[in-house]
Each structure stands twice: as C-alpha cells, then as structure tokens.
Amino acid sequence: MADDFSDKKPSRRQFLAGAAALGAGSTAASSLSASDDDPLITEVQEWAQITGDGVDATPYGLPIEFEKDVVRRNVGWLTADTISSINFSPIHALDGTITPQGCAFERHHSGAIELRKEDYRLMINGLVDQELVFTYEDLERFPREQHVYFCECAANTGMEWAGAQLNGVQFTHGMIHNMEYTGVPLRTLLNEAGLNAAGDLKGKWIFVEGADASSNGRSIPMEKALDDVLVAFKANGEALRKEHGYPARLVVPGWEGNMWVKWLRRVEVLDKPVESREETSKYTDTLADGMSRKWTWAMDAKSVVTSPSPQSPISHGKGPLVISGLAWSGRGAITRVDVTIDGGENWYEARLAQPGTKMALTRFYLDIEWDGEEMFLQSRAHDETGYVQPTKEELREVRGLNSIYHNNCIQTWWIKSNGEAENVEIS
Amino acid sequence: MSKSRDLFTVAGIVVFGVLLIATNFADRFVTQLPQDAKIVSSDFDPDFRMIAAAEASAVGPRDGKFGLGRGATKREVAAWDGDISPDGTGLPMGSGDAINGEEVFAEHCAICHGDFAEGVDNWPELAGGLDTLADEDPVKTVGSYWPYLSTTWDYVKRSMPFGYAQSLSDDDVYAIVAYILYSNDIVDEDFILSNETFLDVEMPNKNGFIVDDRLTSESHFWNKKVCMSDCKSDVKITMRAAVLDVTPEDEKNEDSEDSAAVTTISNQVEEQSEALVEVVNLDSGLVEAGEKAFKKCKSCHQIGDGAKNKTGPHLNAIFGRKIGGIQGFKYSKIFKSMRDDGRVWDEESMTEFLASPKQYAKGTKMSFAGFKKEKDILSTIEYLKSFQSLN
Numbered sequence: 001m002a003d004d005f006s007d008k009k010p011s012r013r014q015f016l017a018g019a020a021a022l023g024a025g026s027t028a029a030s031s032l033s034a035s036d037d038d039p040l041i042t043e044v045q046e047w048a049q050i051t052g053d054g055v056d057a058t059p060y061g062l063p064i065e066f067e068k069d070v071v072r073r074n075v076g077w078l079t080a081d082t083i084s085s086i087n088f089s090p091i092h093a094l095d096g097t098i099t100p101q102g103c104a105f106e107r108h109h110s111g112a113i114e115l116r117k118e119d120y121r122l123m124i125n126g127l128v129d130q131e132l133v134f135t136y137e138d139l140e141r142f143p144r145e146q147h148v149y150f151c152e153c154a155a156n157t158g159m160e161w162a163g164a165q166l167n168g169v170q171f172t173h174g175m176i177h178n179m180e181y182t183g184v185p186l187r188t189l190l191n192e193a194g195l196n197a198a199g200d201l202k203g204k205w206i207f208v209e210g211a212d213a214s215s216n217g218r219s220i221p222m223e224k225a226l227d228d229v230l231v232a233f234k235a236n237g238e239a240l241r242k243e244h245g246y247p248a249r250l251v252v253p254g255w256e257g258n259m260w261v262k263w264l265r266r267v268e269v270l271d272k273p274v275e276s277r278e279e280t281s282k283y284t285d286t287l288a289d290g291m292s293r294k295w296t297w298a299m300d301a302k303s304v305v306t307s308p309s310p311q312s313p314i315s316h317g318k319g320p321l322v323i324s325g326l327a328w329s330g331r332g333a334i335t336r337v338d339v340t341i342d343g344g345e346n347w348y349e350a351r352l353a354q355p356g357t358k359m360a361l362t363r364f365y366l367d368i369e370w371d372g373e374e375m376f377l378q379s380r381a382h383d384e385t386g387y388v389q390p391t392k393e394e395l396r397e398v399r400g401l402n403s404i405y406h407n408n409c410i411q412t413w414w415i416k417s418n419g420e421a422e423n424v425e426i427s
Numbered sequence: 428m429s430k431s432r433d434l435f436t437v438a439g440i441v442v443f444g445v446l447l448i449a450t451n452f453a454d455r456f457v458t459q460l461p462q463d464a465k466i467v468s469s470d471f472d473p474d475f476r477m478i479a480a481a482e483a484s485a486v487g488p489r490d491g492k493f494g495l496g497r498g499a500t501k502r503e504v505a506a507w508d509g510d511i512s513p514d515g516t517g518l519p520m521g522s523g524d525a526i527n528g529e530e531v532f533a534e535h536c537a538i539c540h541g542d543f544a545e546g547v548d549n550w551p552e553l554a555g556g557l558d559t560l561a562d563e564d565p566v567k568t569v570g571s572y573w574p575y576l577s578t579t580w581d582y583v584k585r586s587m588p589f590g591y592a593q594s595l596s597d598d599d600v601y602a603i604v605a606y607i608l609y610s611n612d613i614v615d616e617d618f619i620l621s622n623e624t625f626l627d628v629e630m631p632n633k634n635g636f637i638v639d640d641r642l643t644s645e646s647h648f649w650n651k652k653v654c655m656s657d658c659k660s661d662v663k664i665t666m667r668a669a670v671l672d673v674t675p676e677d678e679k680n681e682d683s684e685d686s687a688a689v690t691t692i693s694n695q696v697e698e699q700s701e702a703l704v705e706v707v708n709l710d711s712g713l714v715e716a717g718e719k720a721f722k723k724c725k726s727c728h729q730i731g732d733g734a735k736n737k738t739g740p741h742l743n744a745i746f747g748r749k750i751g752g753i754q755g756f757k758y759s760k761i762f763k764s765m766r767d768d769g770r771v772w773d774e775e776s777m778t779e780f781l782a783s784p785k786q787y788a789k790g791t792k793m794s795f796a797g798f799k800k801e802k803d804i805l806s807t808i809e810y811l812k813s814f815q816s817l818n
Contacts, residue, residue, distance in 0.1 A: 125499060126508075164666045167669060207510055217510060275578055291636070291637055292637070300641070343659075
C-alpha cells in the first residue's frame with residue numbers, strides 16, 4: 001500500500017508546470033505552486049534531533065504555548081469590576097462541541113470562592129417531610145447520571161441589540177460553554193427529603209441559592225426541578241473548576257445560565273416564587289412599550305459561524321474553505337442548520353458533525369470552494385420543536401431594542417476579499 | 428460469584444428506587460403540565476414512568492430513599508433560610524426610617540451607589556428613572572423598575588454590602604431600604620419601614636411585568652417555511668462594528684503594555700534599594716497567610732502590578748503614604764482630616780485600623796468591620812509590605 005501511495009506523489013516536473021501555469025505573481029499558497037524546497041523538510045530540524053520533555057514535566061498539562069491566545073477574555077467597559085462580571089469563551093478557536101473547563105466562560109456576582117469539599121453543605125428545606133443536610137460525600141453516594149448540556153448566559157449577544165457592536169464571535173457569542181456533567185438528579189435529593197408535605201406539586205416551586213457572598217438565588221418551578229435538573233460535581237470528567245462552582249453546582253438544562261447556581265448550598269421547596277433580585281430587576285426582558293417579560297427561562301434556538309469570523313480570518317486565500325459553527329436550543333435538539341455566504345440570497349443546508357442532542361451544542365460545517373470574493377456569512381438554526389432562528393429585524397419587531405437578554409438573532413460576518421472579517425448588519 | 432450477584436441485587440434496587448421516585452412525582456401533578464412546560468421538558472414521559480412504577484412496587488420498601496444526609500436543625504435552617512417573599516413571608520421584626528437610613532447608607536452603600544443612590548461609575552443607580560422604561564435608554568432603578576419591595580430587603584440583607592455581605596443588622600436593612608424608597612420619592616423621610624408597614628408600600632412598576640409569552644407572541648418563529656434560493660436581490664451593509672470600535676484590543680498589545688510595566692517596576696526596584704532590603708526580610712509564610720486574609724479586602728482594594736483605585740484606593744507602597752494621600756480618590760471626610768493633620772500609614776496605625784476600622788477612622792465609608800484575629804492583622808501587614816516597592 002505504501003508503494004502505491006508514493007506513486008501518486010506529483011513529480012518534480014508536474015510541480016514546475018503547475019507553478020508556471022499559476023504565474024509567479026500568484027498569492028494562492030497552493031502546494032501545487034511550490035517551486036522551492038521547503039527547509040522544514042530538507043533540513044534536519046532541532047526537534048528531530050534533541051529530546052523533548054519527559055513525563056511529569058507538567059503533572060497537570062496546559063495547552064502548548066503556541067495556543068496561549070486561546071483564552072477567556074473580558075470586555076472592560078461592560079461592568080464596574082471584574083469581581084461582579086463576565087468573560088467569554090474563545091469559541092472562534094475551538095472546534096467540536098465540548099468546551100474545555102479552563103477556557104469556559106465565567107460569570108460571578110461576588111467573585112469565584114474557594115470552598116473545600118469538607119466544608120460543603122447542601123440543605124433541603126421548606127415544604128418537605130424532613131429538612132436535610134447533605135455533605136459532599138453524601139452526594140457521591142446517590143446514583144449518578146451523565147449528560148452533555150450547554151450553559152448560556154441570558155445576556156449572550158446582549159450587546160448587539162441596537163447594532164453590530166463587538167468585533168469577534170468570542171465577544172458576541174462567547175457567554176456559552178458545553179460540558180459533560182456528572183451529577184445526581186435533583187429529584188433524587190428532593191425525594192430523600194420527601195415531598196408529601198408539599199401536597200399537590202403543581203404550582204410549587206423550589207428556590208436555589210449559592211454559598212458565595214452574592215447569595216445568588218433563583219426560583220424554579222417544581223416541574224422542571226423534578227424533570228432534568230442535576231446537582232453536578234464533575235464536568236468533562238474532572239472536578240468542577242473553582243470558577244464554575246466547585247465542589248457542586250446546579251445544572252438546569254436549556255435554561256438561562258444564571259439559574260445554574262454555583263456553590264449550591266440550599267434548595268427550598270415553596271408554594272410561590274421568591275421574586276429575588278436576579279428574577280425581577282435582572283434577567284427580565286423589557287419590551288418596546290416599557291412592559292417587561294419575566295420567567296423567560298428557556299434559551300431560544302440559536303447558531304453562529306465561529307470560523308471564519310473577525311478573530312479567525314481566512315489566511316489561505318481562495319480555494320477550499322471550511323465554514324464552521326455552533327448551534328443549540330434550550331427547547332430540545334438541533335435538527336438542521338442553514339448557511340448563506342451571500343447575505344441570505346441563497347441558503348445551503350450545513351452538515352451536522354453529529355446528530356443534535358437535547359440542550360447541547362451541535363457543530364456544523366459547510367465546505368465550500370471560495371472564489372476570493374467578499375461574502376456575507378450567516379447561519380440559521382432549526383430545532384426539534386420546529387423553531388427557526390429569527391433575523392435581528394424579526395426579533396426587534398417583537399421585542400424592541402432594550403430586552404438586553406435572550407438575543408438569539410442571526411449573526412452576519414462580512415468576509416472581505418483579503419480574508420479579514422467584520423461584524424456587520426445588512427439589509 | 429455470590430459477591431457479584433449481591434452487587435447486582437443492590438444495583439437493581441437502586442435503579443427501581445430511582446424510577447419509583449420519578450413515577451411518584453409524575454403521578455402527583457394532579458393536572459396536566461402546561462403546554463409550554465411540555466415543550467421545555469420534552470423528555471418528560473409520565474406513561475413510561477407509570478410502567479416502571481408497576482415493576483418497581485414489587486421490589487420493596489425503600490420508597491426510593493437512600494437514608495443519606497441528616498436532619499437539619501432549626502438553628503441551621505434559620506441561619507441559611509433568609510429569603511423574603513413578596514407577601515413579606517420571612518421578614519424579621521425590626522424597623523428603620525430614611526433619616527437614620529441616610530447615615531447607614533452613607534456608611535455602607537454610598538461608596539458605590541453614591542450619596543443619593545445615583546450610582547458611581549458603572550455601579551448601579553438605585554434611584555430615579557421613573558417613566559423611562561419605554562424610552563430609548565430606560566433607567567432601571569429600585570423605584571422605576573423593581574416590582575416588589577421584598578426583593579430590595581432580601582437583596583440588601585443577603586448580598587450587600589458588596590465585599591462584606593450579610594453584615595448588616597435587620598434594623599439597618601430596614602433603614603437602608605427606607606432611604607432607597609425615600610430617594611425614589613416613594614415614601615416620606617419620616618416613614619418608618621417595619622415588618623408591619625412593609626405591605627403599605629406600593630412599588631411604581633408593580634404591574635410592569637408579564638409572564639414569558641414567547642410561545643404566543645413569537646409563535647410565528649415556529650414552523651416557518653424558510654426560503655432557500657433567490658430569497659432577496661440586494662444586500663447592503665447597514666452597520667459596521669469597526670465604526671463603533673469598542674472591541675477589546677488584541678493580545679499582542681496587552682503583552683507589550685505588560686512588558687513596559689515590568690520594565691518600569693524593575694527600574695523602581697533599583698532606585699529604591701531600601702525598599703528592596705525590606706522585601707528580602709519578609710516572612711514568606713506570613714506573606715502567604717496574609718494573601719489569604721487579604722481576600723476580605725480585595726473586592727475593594729487592588730494591590731500588585733498595575734493596581735488601580737477601585738471602590739477603595741490601591742494599596743501599593745502603603746507604608747509611608749499619607750493617610751488619605753492618593754490624589755483624586757474620593758476619601759471619607761475622616762481620611763481627609765487625617766491627611767490634613769499630616770498622619771501617615773505605618774505598622775502601628777495600620778494595626779489599629781485593621782482591628783477596628785470604624786473605631787480608628789470614625790465615619791469611614793469602608794464597610795469592613797475589622798479582623799478579629801491578631802494573626803490576620805499581622806499577616807495582612809506582612810502581605811501589604813511585600814508590595815512596598817510598587818507604586
């Protein structure tokens with residue numbers, strides 16, 4: 001087989017002919033046009049002679065230094081202070097669907113605290129048969145489940161309501177991560193405390209609260225609490241990171257990230273919602289007439305092209321180009337993604353890397369032959385409930401410009417003929 | 428063999444137990460789930476769980492319980508269960524009015540929210556903005572936006588002041604909330620807010636909210652027939668992000684700034700050889716302990732390379748600095764008068780200050796009540812000293 005393969009290598013003569021046909025001035029970096037020997041191949045390189053790091057050089061490995069710009073970034077002018085702030089996942093540089101914990105966005109209301117497993121307590125109280133306290137060790141003794149879910153801040157893309165503002169998909173769409181969680185269903189813990197005291201469970205609520213100084217608390221209807229909510233202690237196979245709520249956080253599939261209470265310390269069963277700050281003064285969506293929507297928990301279906309994009313320009317010139325992006329829905333699985341390269345004149349159905357799964361990121365690709373002309377790239381997600389991602393205009397017609405949260409509009413990247421990209425709005 | 432069979436038996440019970448829980452709960456929703464809940468939780472399948480229950484009921488007495496955890500004591504529940512509901516459930520006895528509230532607010536809140544609750548820098552404004560919610564730039568404050576008074580009490584009590592949460596007495600919280608209401612012209616200055624008068628207060632925007640109506644008001648986003656070809660003819664750019672230019676600068680620029688800062692610092696170190704000697708003589712264990720103790724300070728005070736004034740002044744090279752001595756920082760009156768008296772931060776004054784800030788500097792806006800442990804004071808001072816060579 002190896003012999004057959006070597007026969008297919010282009011001969012030196014073919015190379016020369018190819019180069020002549022393209023002309024000396026060609027900037028297309030096609031391998032067929034190479035006329036000089038590549039010293040990376042013809043000269044023995046240092047790494048091919050001397051040895052590299054031994055095992056244990058980094059007992060817990062970090063990405064190689066050449067990837068050091070693939071990190072979370074924040075936008076200084078957004079908040080008064082980094083302690084009550086947010087940063088963004090570098091989705092322009094990631095592929096697949098799983099977000100590594102080390103670059104998964106952070107949102108804190110009073111900073112990321114250090115809470116030891118030994119000091120962790122989870123209280124279940126309120127309308128339960130027996131108010132209980134669990135230790136971390138107790139949590140690990142209940143039957144566990146594993147699920148991949150996205151966690152999206154309700155404010156993701158929130159800076160784009162009034163117009164194209166931030167020039168990079170990390171900043172426009174990076175308040176999202178997608179991890180494989182291991183945890184205990186909340187319903188198991190509620191059952192351990194017993195819900196007979198709550199009577200008819202319809203119309204009942206839980207209030208969940210974190211152990212940090214912000215004491216972030218949210219009310220969640222009992223239906224959701226007993227459905228798919230998890231108390232998670234592992235993400236992507238390892239312990240949660242400090243910034244994501246170590247040792248245990250709430251996972252509320254498909255619903256806005258603020259409800260995924262970190263450092264979870266208390267679950268109270270109630271017959272009414274608490275109407276805490278984070279579900280009245282924040283995370284409510286003001287419409288054009290001044291009325292505001294509350295309890296907008298589910299994240300609408302959404303998608304975005306992650307590359308090419310302003311932070312990930314095309315560097316290789318015309319020819320084969322991989323257009324890649326992410327799609328997700330808080331109401332179920334992604335079933336289809338359409339991509340346009342001409343600003344919506346014509347659309348193509350993108351290839352889903354894997355079938356969509358409920359409340360998790362789906363990776364899509366559209367492989368094209370780029371002619372080197374400018375493009376207006378957009379993507380449009382469809383989910384299993386039949387929802388189709390709206391344009392910015394369609395959203396604005398219903399919600400006005402001041403909703404802040406839940407902006408799931410179609411995003412446009414203007415790809416210029418030199419391969420650079422910019423965040424724009426188009427007619 | 429017998430060992431593995433036992434294992435399977437146990438596992439079987441556990442699985443049935445979990446299914447039993449699910450059924451038990453599914454059964455207890457006496458009426459059907461609302462349609463929107465169905466869409467949201469589309470894998471909720473009561474029928475499946477019914478079948479599982481029939482099998483599970485044969486297994487045994489566990490009722491899906493694992494016997495894990497322990498009962499919570501009354502004092503434990505009281506210590507953590509502090510949430511307040513719109514109808515006042517959870518409010519402790521107590522009272523306060525705007526007159527004493529103004530003082531408490533000035534002491535604990537004004538440094539971020541302004542003396543008149545108008546907000547400093549990017550910190551939230553708490554007053555004003557009435558009737559602006561339909562404007563181009565709505566001003567959302569407690570007065571103009573918050574629908575329930577309970578939320579303000581609940582949030583101030585559990586989450587404020589920023590950097591020293593859960594430190595206010597119930598009466599102080601009543602007073603602060605009364606002052607916020609007064610700043611919004613909702614109550615008079617002599618109105619006494621208490622657990623008894625709480626429900627007398629009417630919030631201006633109490634009717635300003637509707638429950639999520641996306642399933643109806645945005646039903647046209649569902650099952651839309653999408654156009655795939657020749658959908659439009661003219662595509663023009665209507666807005667560009669580059670014109671606005673608010674995107675953070677790229678990594679390379681930040682790198683060069685950092686290296687410039689490093690150069691400056693090393694120059695300073697050479698110039699201040701005295702300071703350098705001091706740094707060398709530090710007790711590294713104490714510095715490390717101090718770094719931990721300093722967590723109580725760092726939500727307001729920055730220290731280290733590039734430290735800037737935040738809620739509190741930066742603390743680089745604090746020893747030898749005049750008290751209240753950073754130009755342009757908005758100090759409490761007490762610090763201004765100390766500065767005018769020519770007083771300087773040294774180990775003695777810092778020790779006294781850290782033990783009881785409000786006793787040492789009466790009227791300071793700093794919310795921190797002081798370190799209880801002498802060890803924390805010593806280590807914090809050692810930690811501060813490790814930044815003596817920085818400006």
